[in-house]
Amino acid sequence: xxxxxxxxxxxxxxxxxxxxxxxxxxxxxxxxxxxxxxxxxxxxxxxxxxxxxxxxxxxxxxxxxxxxxxxxxxxxxxxxxxxxxxxxxxxxxxxxxxxxxxxxxxxxxxxxxxxxxxxxxxxxxxxxxxxxxxxxxxxxxxxxxxxxxxxxxxxxxxxxxxxxxxxxxxxxxxxxxxxxxxxxxxxxxxxxxxxxxxxxxxxxxxxxxxxxxxxxxxxxxxxxxxxxxxxxxxxxxxxxxxxxxxxxxxxxxxxxxxxxxxxxx
Amino acid sequence: xxxxxxxxxxxxxxxxxxxxxxxxxxxxxxxxxxxxxxxxxxxxxxxxxxxxxxxxxxxxxxxxxxxxxxxxxxxxxxxxxxxxxxxxxxxxxxxxxxxxxxxxxxxxxxxxxxxxxxxxxxxxxxxxxxxxxxxxxxxxxxxxxxxxxxxxxxxxxxxxxxxxxxxxxxxxxxxxxxxxxxxxxxxxxxxxxxxxxxxxxxxxxxxxxxxxxxxxxxxxxxxxxxxxxxxxxxxxxxxxxxxxxxxxxxxxxxxxxxxxxxxxxxxxxxxxxxxxxxxxxx
Ligand SMILES: Nc1ncnc2c1ncn2[C@@H]1O[C@H](COP(=O)(O)OP(=O)(O)OP(=O)(O)O)[C@@H](O)[C@H]1O
Ligand SMILES: [Mg+2]
Numbered sequence: 001x002x003x004x005x006x007x008x009x010x011x012x013x014x015x016x017x018x019x020x021x022x023x024x025x026x027x028x029x030x031x032x033x034x035x036x037x038x039x040x041x042x043x044x045x046x047x048x049x050x051x052x053x054x055x056x057x058x059x060x061x062x063x064x065x066x067x068x069x070x071x072x073x074x075x076x077x078x079x080x081x082x083x084x085x086x087x088x089x090x091x092x093x094x095x096x097x098x099x100x101x102x103x104x105x106x107x108x109x110x111x112x113x114x115x116x117x118x119x120x121x122x123x124x125x126x127x128x129x130x131x132x133x134x135x136x137x138x139x140x141x142x143x144x145x146x147x148x149x150x151x152x153x154x155x156x157x158x159x160x161x162x163x164x165x166x167x168x169x170x171x172x173x174x175x176x177x178x179x180x181x182x183x184x185x186x187x188x189x190x191x192x193x194x195x196x197x198x199x200x201x202x203x204x205x206x207x208x209x210x211x212x213x214x215x216x217x218x219x220x221x222x223x224x225x226x227x228x229x230x231x232x233x234x235x236x237x238x239x240x241x242x243x244x245x246x247x248x249x250x251x252x253x254x255x256x257x258x259x260x261x262x263x264x265x
Numbered sequence: 266x267x268x269x270x271x272x273x274x275x276x277x278x279x280x281x282x283x284x285x286x287x288x289x290x291x292x293x294x295x296x297x298x299x300x301x302x303x304x305x306x307x308x309x310x311x312x313x314x315x316x317x318x319x320x321x322x323x324x325x326x327x328x329x330x331x332x333x334x335x336x337x338x339x340x341x342x343x344x345x346x347x348x349x350x351x352x353x354x355x356x357x358x359x360x361x362x363x364x365x366x367x368x369x370x371x372x373x374x375x376x377x378x379x380x381x382x383x384x385x386x387x388x389x390x391x392x393x394x395x396x397x398x399x400x401x402x403x404x405x406x407x408x409x410x411x412x413x414x415x416x417x418x419x420x421x422x423x424x425x426x427x428x429x430x431x432x433x434x435x436x437x438x439x440x441x442x443x444x445x446x447x448x449x450x451x452x453x454x455x456x457x458x459x460x461x462x463x464x465x466x467x468x469x470x471x472x473x474x475x476x477x478x479x480x481x482x483x484x485x486x487x488x489x490x491x492x493x494x495x496x497x498x499x500x501x502x503x504x505x506x507x508x509x510x511x512x513x514x515x516x517x518x519x520x521x522x523x524x525x526x527x528x529x530x531x532x533x534x535x536x537x538x539x540x541x542x543x544x545x546x547x
Contacts, residue, residue: 062454093459101456111451114547115469124465125455157547170451177455 013076015040015181015212020070021060023053023236030056032236033070038181038214043207045223045244046216048233049259054216057233058183061214062103063096074102075180101129104174108186110166112158112173118145119154122173130177137176144172148202164195168202175206182206184215188222200225220263224248232256315517319508320524328504329525335421335500336487336529342426343486344479347433352463354438365434372431378492380428385420385496421493421500429486436478440471473544480537487529501525 016038023031030053038044046054059065061072063080071088072079079099081088091099113121122144123137132140145151148168158166167187174182187203188196200221207213207226217223223230223244230247232240234255240247251257319325353365372380389411397407407414444467452462494503501522509518 059450064450064453097453097456097458097461100454103454105451105454107447107451109447111445111447113448113451113466113470115473115544125452125457128461128465129456159547173455 012040014038015042015075016061016214017073018057018061018070019072021057021067021072022069023056023060023065024068030236031060031067034233034236034238035070036231036238036241038212040180040212041210042229043211043213043215043227044229044231045227046214046231046233047218047223047247047259047263048216048239049255051235052233053236054233055185058105058185058214058216061181061183062100062105064105066090074099077102079103097129101125101177102180104177104179104182106167106170106174106182106184106187108189110158110163110170110190112166112170114158116157117154118150118156118158118161118169121158121169122176125173126176140176141172144175145169147175147205148172149198162195163191164198167191167199171199171202171206180212182211182213184213184217186216186218188217188219196221218263223263232259311516311520312514315514316520319514319518319521322508322521324504324508325501325521325525328499328501328522329529331498332487332490332500332525333529333532335418335425335490335493335498336483338422339425339429339486339490340479340483342422343429343433343482344437346426346430347435347437350430350434351437351441354434355441369431369434372428373435375428377424377428377489378495381421381424381492381496384424385415385417388420389415417493417496417498420496421490421498425486425489425493429482429489432482433479436475436482437471439478440474441467443474444470469544473546476540476544477537480533480540483533483537484530487533488526491526 014037016036018034018036021031021034022029034053034057036044046057048054056065060067061074061079063072066080071081077099078088080096081090082095083089090096112118113124116124119138119141122141123132123134126132126137126140127134142151142154145154148171150165150168150172153161153165153169158169161169167190171187184203188199191199196219200219203213203215203222204226215222215227227244230240230242230244231238232247232251232253232255234253239253240251240256242252247256248260251260350365350368353361356362392411395407395409395411395414396405398405448466448470449462452466457465490500491502493500494506497503505518505522509515
């Protein structure tokens with residue numbers, strides 16, 4: 001018996017639900033019953049000290065890491081597993097790959113394909129995975145490069161771009177798959193303050209468009225500037241999950257206050 | 266002050282530091298080398314006329330051609346074997362990984378010459394008949410003595426390819442592991458399947474690391490074809506020794522064969538350089 005949730009019937013389903021997610025690396029429990037919900041159009045900042053499990057949590061959402069307990073769903077569809085009776089069976093590589101197309105991801109170290117030009121970086125996955133026509137993919141890529149402010153860099157190789165430019169290409173590459181949710185893992189941490197600025201600008205544009213985003217960051221301009229909500233994690237647990245304004249103005253936990261004090265300087 | 270910043274707006278000529286040491290060393294080396302060449306010419310180490318006569322001798326050239334064919338085929342087959350072994354090794358499947366590791370240990374750990382002698386001499390003793398039929402029918406595909414199937418060429422090709430496959434697998438594995446994990450994560454996150462990531466991201470990037478090392482292996486293989494002389498394959502060295510054991514022109518004939526090996530090496534180097542240009546490091 002197979003239960004599947006039909007996403008088309010309920011357009012107002014939460015964009016992401018993490019339900020009691022737990023994850024071990026060997027004997028170390030990195031995520032301990034993490035639960036939260038991201039609504040469509042929300043920008044959520046996932047904050048917390050180093051080693052709190054933020055990156056791991058993001059990677060669990062598109063099944064780049066396998067979870068050991070709980071469930072993750074995107075727009076109502078269980079990620080990585082399908083329910084058979086009272087068990088969750090891991091899906092085939094092909095099915096999981098299809099699911100990943102609904103979740104875009106941007107990495108701290110950009111991870112542009114270094115043997116490909118900017119254009120190839122953007123069109124490869126749409127053509128391979130979505131079977132899009134080449135001309136159509138190219139047109140879309142140019143539109144996206146325009147959007148991230150790099151209309152003249154299509155034929156450059158990643159090594160010929162600055163960090164900030166690489167990160168904006170990486171954002172364009174993720175958007176080319178037309179994901180429903182965008183995960184950004186420390187998108188500006190590898191950049192100088194000046195280069196961060198342009199990337200933050202690009203992310204803000206996406207926020208203003210109403211994109212659903214989950215961002216881990218140490219950047220005040222993102223967390224405080226335009227996030228709707230803050231999820232604060234410590235030691236693999238969610239310590240606070242509150243509107244951003246509230247988190248910055250009246251943090252509830254001692255760890256939150258320490259963290260904010262560090263973040264501010 | 267002479268090293269103060271020039272603020273007067275005039276353009277000063279820049280003079281780079283001269284590398285006198287490098288020039289002196291170069292001159293000394295030239296003197297040593299030319300002395301050695303002069304000494305060789307005075308001592309008349311070989312009869313150049315005999316050298317030229319055999320340089321483009323038909324048999325010699327056929328030997329060189331056979332060596333190139335053997336070496337090139339062995340490189341291609343060993344690259345395929347190596348790719349399979351490397352993928353087995355990194356597959357995460359413990360059985361496949363250990364089979365691959367044991368293969369590499371055996372074929373890299375025994376001398377190539379022994380392996381060639383094994384395929385030519387020992388293998389037909391162990392399996393005297395080659396008999397292949399389609400199961401459950403009377404159709405016989407092959408029914409022959411092993412000694413007629415395993416010619417010197419087949420034994421040499423098998424020996425070189427299987428041994429070289431072990432080296433190639435290590436080179437390819439190194440190339441695959443050198444590809445940054447972030448590249449894989451990014452490709453997976455875009456929805457590529459495991460095989461698509463391998464084909465489109467990992468192998469092209471690993472290729473840029475693998476090509477220079479493979480060029481080296483090609484050169485080594487071309488020279489290793491001389492091992493096949495031990496099992497009677499008519500490659501360059503075998504023909505050379507056959508000729509000089511009849512006419513005793515040992516120096517000239519060895520020089521001739523060295524010339525052809527150098528030519529092959531130059532060809533392999535040129536091929537490697539071309540490939541490296543086709544796939545530049547980014
Ligand atoms: N592949 C892995 N194998 C083993 N342990 C890991 C692995 N990845 C992460 N960890 C451990 O899991 C814990 C959480 O790591 P994670 O990268 O999710 O933290 P983080 O909150 O993103 O930290 P940071 O702010 O430094 O990026 C850490 O203790 C880390 O050492
Ligand atoms: Mg992290």
